[in-house]
Amino acid sequence: MKRVFALVVALALVAGFAFAAAEQEFPARDITTIVVWGAGGGTDTSVRVIMGEMANELGVPINVINVTGGSAGSVGMAEAYSRDADGYTLAGLSESNTTTGVMVADWDNTVDVWDWFLVGGSPDVVSVTPDLPYETIDDLVAAAQAAPGSIKAGAGGAGSIHHVNLLAFEQGSGADFDFIPYDGSAPSQNAAMTGEVQLVVTSVAEQAELIRAGRLRPLAVLVPDAFTISGQTIPSAFDTIPALAEVLPIQQAIGFAIRADAPEEVKAKIGEAFEAAMQSDTVQQFGEERFYVLSGAYGDEAKEIMQGLQSSLSWAVWEQGIGVDDPASLGIPRP
Amino acid sequence: MEALNALGGFFTSIGGLVADPINLLVLFGAVVMGIIFGATPGLTATLGVALLTTLTYGMNQSTAMIALLAIYVGGVYGGSYASILINIPGTAAAAATALDGYPIAMRGEGGRALGLTTTASAIGTIIGMIFVVSLSPLISELALQFTSFEFFLLAFFGIIISGTLTSPDLVYKGWIAGFLGLFLAMVGRDALQFYPRFTFGNSQLDGGLEVVPVLIGAFGIPQIIQVLKDKFVPKQAAKLDRIVPDFKTIGRNFKHIIRSALIGVGIGAVPGIGEDIAGWVSYGTAKNASKTPEQFGKGSYEAVVSTETANNACIGGAMIPLLSLGVPGSPPAAMLLGALMLHGVAPGPMLRIDHPGFIGEISAILLLASIAMWIAGMLLAKQVVKVLRIPPAIFMPIIAVLAVIGSYALGTKVFNLYLMVPVGIIAYFLTEMGYPIAPLVIGVILGPMADQNLRRGLMISGGSFAPIFTRPVALILFLVIVFTIVSQLPFYKRWMGDLRSRVAERRQARSSSGANKPE
Missing domain, CATH: 1.20.5 (Single alpha-helices involved in coiled-coils or other helix-helix interfaces)
Incomplete structure (x- = not known):
C-alpha cells in the first residue's frame, strides 16, 4: 500500500511539473532542428552556426540532427512538418527544398506552409580552367555561340541550383554548352581539375580555394553585383549581358523554417533570437569566411524570396522532365 | 622542401599537443568512443565523426582536430572487434576482417586475433601518417589522373574482387551476389538526371537504399538466425588470458603489413572510395602473395593483419586529397571537411600557404591517435573478448536489438527497419545456398559510383568506350x-x-x- 501511495505521489509530482512546463513561456525546453541535408554540407554548417548563437539568445540548448533522403530533402521535411507546430521543432532547409512539391508525390505543399528565416548563401560563379583562352564572360559566350556544345560544362545533377543557373545563363546569353552532371559541386570542380570539363558553375564559396590557388579562372558571378574574394573582383555577368536580368539571379538561400501555423508569439521570439544571432560576431565572421552574402530576412520578406525561388526552380525541374507533380497543379506561378 | 617544413611543424606540434592534459583526455576519450562506435554494428566511423563535429564547435581548433581524428582512427579500428567476435562487421571497412578473424576466434584465439589487429591497425595508421607528411603533394597529383572512366573501373574492380575472394565454392556465386548488390544500388533517383528508378512512387526510396541498414541486415540477420538455429557454442573460453601484442607474428608478417599499408594509402588517396575497398583489395593481394593461400578464409593471421593494416592506413591516405585538394578521400573524411570548415580552416591547394603548420599538426595528431588507439585497444580487448562467454541464446537477441537500434539511429527513420529486415531474410537464404554476402554489400556501396561514372564517362566521350584504352x-x-x-x-x-x-x-x-x- 505504501508503495502504491509513493507511486501516486511521484506521478502527481511529474504531472505537476509537466503542467508547469506547459504553462511556461517559450522556450521552456530543448529545441530540435532537423536539417534535411547531410552533415558537413553547406546547409548543415550554416544551420549549426546560427543555432549555436540562437541557443545563447533563447537560453535553451538546440539539438541539430540530420534526416536526409528522398528527393529534394523530402524525408526530413515531412518528418519536421509532422511534429507539433509549437516551435520546438525547426527545419534546416535550403532553396532546393522549394522543388519538393514537384519532385515527390507525397508532399503536395508549397513554401507557404513554412515561415522562413534566411541566413544567406553564396552567389554562383562561372569559371573556366586556366588553359582555356577566355579571359572574360563575353569571350566565353562568343566561343560557345560559334561552336555550340563544344565546351563541356560541369555542375551538380539535373535540377540542382547550379544546373538551373547554368540553364538560365545559356537562355539569357544564347550560349550553348555540353552539360555534364555530377553528384554535387565538389565532384564537378574536381572534374575541372582533371580536365574532364572546362567550365564549372558552382558557388563562390565552393570554388574559393581553387580560385585563390589559380586553378580556376572566375569569369563572372551570376548576380547583379560584382563579388570580391581575397582582393580579386569578379565582375557581374549582368554588366555585359543585360538580357540575363530577365532570367537571373537564382541565388542560394540557406536557412531554417518553422511551421507557418505555429503561435505568433513563438515566431516572434524566434525572430528576435534570429535577428540577434545574425548580428553576432560568430555569424558575421562565418559569412565572411564562407563567402556568403548574409541575408537575415524573415517574415513576409523571406516568404517572397522563397516564392520567387520556388517558381524558378520548380518550373525548371518540371521542364527537365524529372518532376512528378505539375507545378501548375500546386498553384506555383511561372517565373 | 615542403616535406621538411611539414616535418618541422610535425615535431613542434607533438610537443605542444602533449603538454596540455585536456588534449590527452580528449584524445583517449575520443579514441574509446570511436572504438565503441566502430565495434557496434550500425554505428560507423562516419557517424561518429558526424556526431562529434557538433560537440567540437566550442573547442579550439587543435583540440577539435584531436577529437575528430581520434574518433576516426578508433572507429576504423573498432570495426574489427565485431568482425572477429561475432562475425558481423562493425563497419563496412572491417567486412574483410571477418572472413578470417571469426574462424580464428572460433579456434579459441580471439584474444590473439584482437592483439594482432590492434598492433596492425596502429602500424597502418602510422604508415598512413608518414605519407601525409611526406608525399602529400605528389599523391594528390596522381589522384588527378582519375576521371569518370577510371572511377567506374575502380568501382567495378571492387565488386569483382570481393566476389572473387569471398566465394566458398564457385566464384560465379560471388559475382552473382555482387551484381545483385549492383542492382539494389540502382534503386532511387539517379544522381545525374535525377530520374526515379524502381522507386514505385515511394519517396522514401527516392534517395536510394541506405548502406547501413543494408549492411546490418545482410550481415547481422543471417548470423543471428544461424547461431540461434544451430545452438552453437563457440569454444573460446580457454585461452582468453593471452591478449598480447604478439610481436613475433607481426614480425613474420612484416612484408604483408608494408604492402597493405601502401595499398591502404593509395586507395585512401583516391577521392570517393575508402576503408572498405582498402580492406578487400589488401585481402586479395595478400592471398595472391601468400605462400599458404589455402589458409585464407579458414583463419589466417596474414589475412587479418593485412586487412586491418590497410583500412587504418587508408585514414592517412584519405587525408591527403582532403588537405591538398579539399576533396575528401573517404566518407568520414567528408565529415572532417565539414568540421574543418566550421573551425575556419579551408582545406585545399591554399592550405599550405594559409596554415603552414597545419599538415604537420594533422600528422602529429594521427600519430598520437594511433598510440592512444593501441593503448586503449590493448586494455579494452581483454574485456571485450569476454562477450564470447555469454551464451548465444542471450547474446544474439541483444545483437538483434542493437542491429535494430543501429539501423534506426542513422537518420532516425523507421523506413530503415523495413529495409533491413527483408534484406536480412534474403541474405539468409542466399547464405544457405552458398552465396557470399559481402559482394552484395560491396555492390550496394559501390553501385552508385559505378553507375554514375560509366554513364557520365559515356556522356563525355559521346558514347565511345575508347578512353578506357587510351x-x-x-x-x-x-x-x-x-x-x-x-x-x-x-x-x-x-x-x-x-x-x-x-x-x-x-x-x-x-x-x-x-x-x-x-x-
Whole structure:
C-alpha cells in the first residue's frame, strides 16, 4: 500500500511539473532542428552556426540532427512538418527544398506552409580552367555561340541550383554548352581539375580555394553585383549581358523554417533570437569566411524570396522532365 | 622542401599537443568512443565523426582536430572487434576482417586475433601518417589522373574482387551476389538526371537504399538466425588470458603489413572510395602473395593483419586529397571537411600557404591517435573478448536489438527497419545456398559510383568506350579486371596447371640429369 501511495505521489509530482512546463513561456525546453541535408554540407554548417548563437539568445540548448533522403530533402521535411507546430521543432532547409512539391508525390505543399528565416548563401560563379583562352564572360559566350556544345560544362545533377543557373545563363546569353552532371559541386570542380570539363558553375564559396590557388579562372558571378574574394573582383555577368536580368539571379538561400501555423508569439521570439544571432560576431565572421552574402530576412520578406525561388526552380525541374507533380497543379506561378 | 617544413611543424606540434592534459583526455576519450562506435554494428566511423563535429564547435581548433581524428582512427579500428567476435562487421571497412578473424576466434584465439589487429591497425595508421607528411603533394597529383572512366573501373574492380575472394565454392556465386548488390544500388533517383528508378512512387526510396541498414541486415540477420538455429557454442573460453601484442607474428608478417599499408594509402588517396575497398583489395593481394593461400578464409593471421593494416592506413591516405585538394578521400573524411570548415580552416591547394603548420599538426595528431588507439585497444580487448562467454541464446537477441537500434539511429527513420529486415531474410537464404554476402554489400556501396561514372564517362566521350584504352590508368585497371576474371575461369586454371606441372617436370628432369653427371 505504501508503495502504491509513493507511486501516486511521484506521478502527481511529474504531472505537476509537466503542467508547469506547459504553462511556461517559450522556450521552456530543448529545441530540435532537423536539417534535411547531410552533415558537413553547406546547409548543415550554416544551420549549426546560427543555432549555436540562437541557443545563447533563447537560453535553451538546440539539438541539430540530420534526416536526409528522398528527393529534394523530402524525408526530413515531412518528418519536421509532422511534429507539433509549437516551435520546438525547426527545419534546416535550403532553396532546393522549394522543388519538393514537384519532385515527390507525397508532399503536395508549397513554401507557404513554412515561415522562413534566411541566413544567406553564396552567389554562383562561372569559371573556366586556366588553359582555356577566355579571359572574360563575353569571350566565353562568343566561343560557345560559334561552336555550340563544344565546351563541356560541369555542375551538380539535373535540377540542382547550379544546373538551373547554368540553364538560365545559356537562355539569357544564347550560349550553348555540353552539360555534364555530377553528384554535387565538389565532384564537378574536381572534374575541372582533371580536365574532364572546362567550365564549372558552382558557388563562390565552393570554388574559393581553387580560385585563390589559380586553378580556376572566375569569369563572372551570376548576380547583379560584382563579388570580391581575397582582393580579386569578379565582375557581374549582368554588366555585359543585360538580357540575363530577365532570367537571373537564382541565388542560394540557406536557412531554417518553422511551421507557418505555429503561435505568433513563438515566431516572434524566434525572430528576435534570429535577428540577434545574425548580428553576432560568430555569424558575421562565418559569412565572411564562407563567402556568403548574409541575408537575415524573415517574415513576409523571406516568404517572397522563397516564392520567387520556388517558381524558378520548380518550373525548371518540371521542364527537365524529372518532376512528378505539375507545378501548375500546386498553384506555383511561372517565373 | 615542403616535406621538411611539414616535418618541422610535425615535431613542434607533438610537443605542444602533449603538454596540455585536456588534449590527452580528449584524445583517449575520443579514441574509446570511436572504438565503441566502430565495434557496434550500425554505428560507423562516419557517424561518429558526424556526431562529434557538433560537440567540437566550442573547442579550439587543435583540440577539435584531436577529437575528430581520434574518433576516426578508433572507429576504423573498432570495426574489427565485431568482425572477429561475432562475425558481423562493425563497419563496412572491417567486412574483410571477418572472413578470417571469426574462424580464428572460433579456434579459441580471439584474444590473439584482437592483439594482432590492434598492433596492425596502429602500424597502418602510422604508415598512413608518414605519407601525409611526406608525399602529400605528389599523391594528390596522381589522384588527378582519375576521371569518370577510371572511377567506374575502380568501382567495378571492387565488386569483382570481393566476389572473387569471398566465394566458398564457385566464384560465379560471388559475382552473382555482387551484381545483385549492383542492382539494389540502382534503386532511387539517379544522381545525374535525377530520374526515379524502381522507386514505385515511394519517396522514401527516392534517395536510394541506405548502406547501413543494408549492411546490418545482410550481415547481422543471417548470423543471428544461424547461431540461434544451430545452438552453437563457440569454444573460446580457454585461452582468453593471452591478449598480447604478439610481436613475433607481426614480425613474420612484416612484408604483408608494408604492402597493405601502401595499398591502404593509395586507395585512401583516391577521392570517393575508402576503408572498405582498402580492406578487400589488401585481402586479395595478400592471398595472391601468400605462400599458404589455402589458409585464407579458414583463419589466417596474414589475412587479418593485412586487412586491418590497410583500412587504418587508408585514414592517412584519405587525408591527403582532403588537405591538398579539399576533396575528401573517404566518407568520414567528408565529415572532417565539414568540421574543418566550421573551425575556419579551408582545406585545399591554399592550405599550405594559409596554415603552414597545419599538415604537420594533422600528422602529429594521427600519430598520437594511433598510440592512444593501441593503448586503449590493448586494455579494452581483454574485456571485450569476454562477450564470447555469454551464451548465444542471450547474446544474439541483444545483437538483434542493437542491429535494430543501429539501423534506426542513422537518420532516425523507421523506413530503415523495413529495409533491413527483408534484406536480412534474403541474405539468409542466399547464405544457405552458398552465396557470399559481402559482394552484395560491396555492390550496394559501390553501385552508385559505378553507375554514375560509366554513364557520365559515356556522356563525355559521346558514347565511345575508347578512353578506357587510351588513358593509361584506365587501361591498367581494365587489364587488372580482365585478368581477375580470366584467372578464375576453368580453362585458364587448367592451362596454368598444365604449365606448372610441365615446368616442374622439366626442372626435375634437369636436376636429376645434373645430379647424374658426377657419377
